[in-house]
Amino acid sequence: xxxxxxxxxxxxxxxxxxxxxxxxxxxxxxxxxxxxxxxxxxxxxxxxxxxxxxxxxxxxxxxxxxxxxxxxxxxxxxxxxxxxxxxxxxxxxxxxxxxxxxxxxxxxxxxxxxxxxxxxxxxxxxxxxxxxxxxxxxxxxxxxxxxxxxxxxxxxxxxxxxxxxxxxxxxxxxxxxxxxxxxxxxxxxxxxxxxxxxxxxxxxxxxxxxxxxxxxxxxxxxxxxxxxxxxxxxxxxxxxxxxxxxxxxxxxxxxxxxxxxxxxxxxxxxxxxxxxxxxxxxxxxxxxxxxxxxxxxxxxxxxxxxxxxxxxxxxxxxxxxxxxxxxxxxxxxx
Amino acid sequence: xxxxxxxxxxxxxxxxxxxxxxxxxxxxxxxxxxxxxxxxxxxxxxxxxxxxxxxxxxxxxxxxxxxxxxxxxxxxxxxxxxxxxxxxxxxxxxxxxxxxxxxxxxxxxxxxxxxxxxxxxxxxxxxxxxxxxxxxxxxxxxxxxxxxxxxxxxxxxxxxxxxxxxxxxxxxxxxxxxxxxxxxxxxxxxxxxxxxxxxxxxxxxxxxxxxxxxxxxxxxxxxxxxxxxxxxxxxxxxxxxxxxxxxxxxxxxxxxxxxxxxxxxxxxxxxxxxxxxxxxxxxxxxxxxx
Numbered sequence: 001x002x003x004x005x006x007x008x009x010x011x012x013x014x015x016x017x018x019x020x021x022x023x024x025x026x027x028x029x030x031x032x033x034x035x036x037x038x039x040x041x042x043x044x045x046x047x048x049x050x051x052x053x054x055x056x057x058x059x060x061x062x063x064x065x066x067x068x069x070x071x072x073x074x075x076x077x078x079x080x081x082x083x084x085x086x087x088x089x090x091x092x093x094x095x096x097x098x099x100x101x102x103x104x105x106x107x108x109x110x111x112x113x114x115x116x117x118x119x120x121x122x123x124x125x126x127x128x129x130x131x132x133x134x135x136x137x138x139x140x141x142x143x144x145x146x147x148x149x150x151x152x153x154x155x156x157x158x159x160x161x162x163x164x165x166x167x168x169x170x171x172x173x174x175x176x177x178x179x180x181x182x183x184x185x186x187x188x189x190x191x192x193x194x195x196x197x198x199x200x201x202x203x204x205x206x207x208x209x210x211x212x213x214x215x216x217x218x219x220x221x222x223x224x225x226x227x228x229x230x231x232x233x234x235x236x237x238x239x240x241x242x243x244x245x246x247x248x249x250x251x252x253x254x255x256x257x258x259x260x261x262x263x264x265x266x267x268x269x270x271x272x273x274x275x276x277x278x279x280x281x282x283x284x285x286x287x288x289x290x291x292x293x294x295x296x297x298x299x300x301x302x303x304x305x306x307x308x309x310x311x312x313x314x315x316x317x318x319x320x321x322x323x324x325x326x327x328x329x330x331x332x333x334x
Numbered sequence: 335x336x337x338x339x340x341x342x343x344x345x346x347x348x349x350x351x352x353x354x355x356x357x358x359x360x361x362x363x364x365x366x367x368x369x370x371x372x373x374x375x376x377x378x379x380x381x382x383x384x385x386x387x388x389x390x391x392x393x394x395x396x397x398x399x400x401x402x403x404x405x406x407x408x409x410x411x412x413x414x415x416x417x418x419x420x421x422x423x424x425x426x427x428x429x430x431x432x433x434x435x436x437x438x439x440x441x442x443x444x445x446x447x448x449x450x451x452x453x454x455x456x457x458x459x460x461x462x463x464x465x466x467x468x469x470x471x472x473x474x475x476x477x478x479x480x481x482x483x484x485x486x487x488x489x490x491x492x493x494x495x496x497x498x499x500x501x502x503x504x505x506x507x508x509x510x511x512x513x514x515x516x517x518x519x520x521x522x523x524x525x526x527x528x529x530x531x532x533x534x535x536x537x538x539x540x541x542x543x544x545x546x547x548x549x550x551x552x553x554x555x556x557x558x559x560x561x562x563x564x565x566x567x568x569x570x571x572x573x574x575x576x577x578x579x580x581x582x583x584x585x586x587x588x589x590x591x592x593x594x595x596x597x598x599x600x601x602x603x604x605x606x607x608x609x610x611x612x613x614x615x616x617x618x619x620x621x622x623x624x
Contacts, residue, residue, distance in 0.1 A: 062429055109608070115615050117428060118371050118570070122562050123611050126604045129559060133601040144597075250555060254436055261433050298447035298551075305440035309419075312433050316426060 005185055012328075024174055028167045036166055040238070042279045043173035044231060049259035049271030050180040051227035056257070057266035058184075058193060059220035060200030062117070065106075065124030067252035068131050069099040069225045073232025074242055075135065078147055081237075083140075088162045088237050095233050096226045102127070103225025107218045116203075125250060132248035141242075149240040162237040169238050176234075177272070180227065184268055187223075196220060200266075228256075262311055264318030273320045281307055338470045343592045344585060345473055349481030351584020353542045355577035356484040357557065358564035359491065360535030366571035367508040367528040370420060371428070373435035376557025377442040378533055382408050382540030383549040384450055390457040397457055397541040398483060405487075405537040412533025416526040424525070439554065446551040454548035462545075480542035487538045488577055491531070495573070504528055508571075560600075563607045569620025578618060582606070 006014060027039060048066065055061045076098050077091035106127055110120050136144040157164030162172075187193045195216045198206040207213050236242055246252070263274025285300045315322050361375045372378075382404050386397040389404075397404075419438070423431050464475035495501035507514040507524050514521055547553075560583070568579025583603050590602040610617060 056429065062432075064432075109612060113612060113615050115611055118365075119566065119611065119615060121428070121432075122566055123608070125559065126563065126607045126611075130601055130604040130608070133598055133604075137595070137598055250559065257429075258433070258436075261429055265429065296448050297452070298444035301444040302441055302448070305437045305444065308433065308437035308440070312430065312437065313419075313422070316430055 004189065005182065021178070028170055033166070036170060038279060038283055040166060040170050040173060042275045043170070043177050044235070045256070045259045045275035045279060046272040047173060047177045047180050048228055048231045048256050049263070049275055050177070050184055050268075051224050051231070052257055053260045053266065053271050054184065054187065054227070055220050055224040057260060057270070058188065058200065059196040059217055060203075061217060061220060062121040063124045063221075063224070063253075064121045064250075064257065065126075065128035065253050066224075066228055066256045067248050067250070068102060068124070068128035069228035070232035070235060070252065070256070071128075071131060071135070071242075071244070071247040072099045072102055073229030074236035074247055075141055075147065075232075076229075077233040078149055078236040078242055079141055081149060082147065087160055088233055089160065092230065092233055096229050099229030099232070100222045100226040103221045104218065107221035111214050111217045125253070128248055128253060129250065132244050135244035135248060141244075144244060146241055146243040148242075149237065151240055162234075166238075169234065172234060173231075176230065181268060181272070188268070192216060192219060258308070262308070262318060264320030264322075267318070267320050270318055270320045273323070274318070277311075277319055340589075340592070341470070342472050343588050345471060346477050347585040347588025348581050349473070349477040349584075350546055350588065351581035352481040352484040352488075352577065353539050353546070353580070354560060354564055354584050355568075355580020356488055356542070357536050357539035358561045358568070358580050359488060359573060359576040360532035360539070361561045362565045362568070362571055362573060362576040363491070363535065364529055364532035365565070366573075367504055368416070368420070368424065368525045370424065370431050371435070371562075372529075372532065373432055373558060374439035374442060374554075375532075375536060375561050376559070377439045377554035378408065378411070379536040379540040379543070379557055380446060380549060380551060380554040381411070381442060382537040383544050384446055384455075386541045386544050387455045387457060387549060391455075396459060397544045398479060401483065401487075401538050401541045404541055405534040408537030408540075409530040409534040411530075413526045413530035415533070416529035417522070420529065421522055421525065439558070443551050443554050446554075450551065452550060452552070454550045456548040457544055459545065476545040480545050483542050484539065487535070488573075491535065492573060494531075500524075500527070556600075560603065563603050566617055567607055567610045569617025572617065572619040575617055575619030582618075 024039075028036060031039060048070065052063065052066050055063050073095040076095035077088050080086040080091040080094060081088065106124060109115070110123055115123060135141060141147050157168045159168060162168075187196075195206070195211050198209065198211060199213055199216060203213060232247075235247075259274030259278055260271040261274065262277055263272065264270030282300070282304060285303050289295075289300055289303075311319070357375070357379060361372055364370060364372050385404050385407065386400055389395040389400050390397060415438070419434065420431075423434050459476070461475045461479075466473045466475060466478060495505060503514075503519050504524050504527065506517070507519060507521050507528075511521065514524075564579040564583050565576055566579075567582060568575030568577070583606065586602050586606055587599040590599040594602075614620075
């Protein structure tokens with residue numbers, strides 16, 4: 001199993017991966033509170049980006065509504081906790097199937113009727129927006145006034161109830177990101193992974209080669225939705241407050257997908273590198289503007305937008321394929 | 335509630351829907367020819383709305399009077415955007431174009447935020463509270479003017495595409511890209527013209543919408559979404575479809591606001607979109623091979 005996963009990977013890449021993992025595990029020992037928060041954000045986006053990449057990067061289905069799955073995961077687990085005192089790990093057993101069902105619903109609607117491309121993308125936005133307005137009016141989750149979890153005490157870490165210090169969340173997200181990375185690598189090498197890439201490159205050709213296109217697209221959307229909802233559960237217990245206006249908003253969906261696109265779509269390292277680049281960029285801009293004494297709301301986002309423009313016009317395939325060429329690593333799982 | 339209340343709200347919804355339709359028409363024209371989905375569409379409209387607000391507060395120029403110059407400014411903006419930024423992206427994958435336009439949208443929203451602040455602005459015209467009475471029907475003057483203006487602009491655009499040489503050339507690009515190149519059309523220039531026309535549509539629609547709604551920098555993305563919903567409902571790439579979709583969505587929103595709660599109205603618009611995608615994915619007036 002493990003042997004097949006690392007088969008064909010250059011030694012240099014393996015050594016690099018190992019070093020990166022050691023550095024990440026050791027990071028909380030040296031990082032201050034601020035850096036830790038940034039690292040948590042990076043891991044969060046790296047993990048969700050990996051999940052989104054399964055749908056778009058592997059199977060070629062552009063979802064612009066992944067905030068839906070984050071929100072469903074977050075709201076399901078948080079409501080169970082607030083209303084019935086059910087802990088997050090048991091809540092996960094409900095939250096993940098709920099999100100997977102939502103993914104299956106969208107997939108069924110779209111793939112049954114051959115809704116594809118732009119139309120599919122807009123369907124995913126529409127369902128997420130539908131959920132946003134719906135949750136705004138759902139009194140069980142306190143509607144637009146927001147759902148609050150009892151605030152955590154930092155005196156001791158309770159892993160079972162997910163109450164505790166950010167370091168705990170850091171390691172949970174690190175474990176999730178590592179799992180997602182290995183899982184995606186395994187997916188790419190599996191039969192399903194080859195079928196997905198066949199569908200991505202040419203759906204008609206895949207169909208005529210005997211691939212059950214509907215079936216495999218459904219698998220992609222369900223796996224992606226389920227993985228994304230886990231991040232939603234963590235989000236709820238890390239931030240302790242949920243507002244439909246924030247969780248389900250289209251700008252959340254866009255944030256999720258910027259990482260993998262900037263990093264390199266369809267690659268295993270793209271989502272991780274994209275999360276580092278974009279979160280790093282946003283934090284650097286905040287610091288730079290503060291240092292320059294510029295206190296204009298919106299100034300940071302303007303620079304952020306300009307940087308995005310520069311990246312997309314100069315590196316259309318993403319940063320990772322470009323880095324690969326620089327350091328002499330061939331990207332095998334394109 | 336008496337029946338004429340429903341009727342009044344319905345008429346108001348249809349008139350607002352015509353303006354929505356004109357906004358969506360811009361998106362539809364751009365997609366139909368350039369094959370790029372303009373994810374900065376609503377944001378472009380807010381630019382026009384802020385120009386109109388500024389002209390009104392500074393010089394008391396009525397947005398409807400300034401409609402043509404503002405549309406011209408937006409045309410120039412669209413033309414430059416297409417030639418400078420979008421033309422190189424025409425052959426790139428959809429997600430790449432999406433990212434480009436999202437970046438443009440982020441820049442627009444936040445530049446407006448810096449320039450005008452987060453507070454809602456509007457225009458108080460002399461006829462803001464006038465209304466026409468037609469039998470039992472009471473129609474707001476602002477909505478009536480806005481709806482009529484939308485029809486006039488849309489008709490002008492139909493005429494341009496149907497009866498002028500330039501319009502015919504643009505339609506040729508949309509029908510057959512290679513063919514258009516072969517007969518010697520300057521496709522890049524025509525694409526830029528088309529994007530300019532789409533931008534002019536939202537420019538005009540922005541002026542009209544300003545009579546009915548306030549503007550804040552943050553409304554841009556909401557209008558972008560609304561334009562998508564309308565265009566897909568009516569049929570992406572179909573000009574009459576965009577207008578029809580606009581009227582349908584305007585009517586639905588108005589009735590949902592009356593029967594349920596105004597804050598839930600967009601839910602019904604999205605509900606319609608899901609139904610259309612289910613039963614007629616190409617849209618009401620769209621062709622199957624979209």
